[in-house]
Amino acid sequence: MATRERGGSPRASNTGPGPGAGHDRDPERAAMLQARTAIVATIVVGQLWGLTVALNRYFEHESIALLLVFETLSFLVALAVWLAAPGEH
Amino acid sequence: MSSRPPDTQRPPVRALLDRIREDAPITRRDYLRMLVTISGGLFAGTAAVALGLFRRRDEATDREVRVAEAIPPGGSARFRYPSDDDPAIAIRLADGSLVAYSSVCTHLSCTVLWNREEGRIDCPCHDGQFDPRDGGVLAGPPLRPLPRIELVEGTDAIWAVGTTGGGSRGDA
Numbered sequence: 001m002a003t004r005e006r007g008g009s010p011r012a013s014n015t016g017p018g019p020g021a022g023h024d025r026d027p028e029r030a031a032m033l034q035a036r037t038a039i040v041a042t043i044v045v046g047q048l049w050g051l052t053v054a055l056n057r058y059f060e061h062e063s064i065a066l067l068l069v070f071e072t073l074s075f076l077v078a079l080a081v082w083l084a085a086p087g088e089h
Numbered sequence: 090m091s092s093r094p095p096d097t098q099r100p101p102v103r104a105l106l107d108r109i110r111e112d113a114p115i116t117r118r119d120y121l122r123m124l125v126t127i128s129g130g131l132f133a134g135t136a137a138v139a140l141g142l143f144r145r146r147d148e149a150t151d152r153e154v155r156v157a158e159a160i161p162p163g164g165s166a167r168f169r170y171p172s173d174d175d176p177a178i179a180i181r182l183a184d185g186s187l188v189a190y191s192s193v194c195t196h197l198s199c200t201v202l203w204n205r206e207e208g209r210i211d212c213p214c215h216d217g218q219f220d221p222r223d224g225g226v227l228a229g230p231p232l233r234p235l236p237r238i239e240l241v242e243g244t245d246a247i248w249a250v251g252t253t254g255g256g257s258r259g260d261a
Contacts, residue, residue: 040124047131075132
């Protein structure tokens with residue numbers, strides 16, 4: 001058996017959950033994820049508005065440079081919020 | 090008993106695909122990932138607009154197209170300009186002036202029609218109305234005027250010779 005090959009009894013090598021097991025070590029984790037989702041959803045709504053305005057301005061032969069900067073920054077912020085989200089359990 | 094390794098031991102994309110295949114509930118983290126993907130798509134879309142990947146119907150062109158031999162006052166003629174894929178309409182107004190516009194509505198691309206009785210250009214899909222004098226919006230959901238086409242009246246025919254932007258939005 002594997003336990004015998006390691007040279008100890010099953011109790012010695014599989015000691016079970018340690019102190020504090022079963023408790024959420026990061027109880028604000030769900031709230032952090034929800035907040036991040038809300039932030040990114042708001043960013044996406046802003047980006048939808050930006051793209052609509054950009055299309056109208058493009059078809060009227062007006063500059064959309066500022067809107068492109070806005071969309072780029074929005075995406076970068078969304079990316080940063082996602083990357084900073086708490087990891088998997 | 091499942092032989093699937095825990096999520097932490099698999100690449101994130103693989104773990105997501107496995108959960109979808111197993112019809113597992115979508116987690117908050119999945120929603121966040123989807124929203125960031127949509128955000129990236131909107132950024133890419135705006136970049137595509139900025140790069141000019143979408144063709145405008147009033148782009149400058151050197152092409153000349155014969156519109157009609159003649160158009161009587163109050164009458165109209167259909168033609169295609171600047172390309173064969175762009176329907177357009179030429180109208181002789183009651184005062185004798187000649188105007189032409191792209192006949193693709195700037196709202197949702199329905200074909201607009203010359204309403205001779207009312208003296209305006211109508212879009213039958215969503216009741217958009219355009220001013221025939223400058224292509225500006227009179228009423229309805231369109232936000233932009235109709236792209237204008239320059240006409241030249243020769244001795245033998247009327248010719249489309251170029252495009253310009255449409256007129257300003259009218260006071261609806």
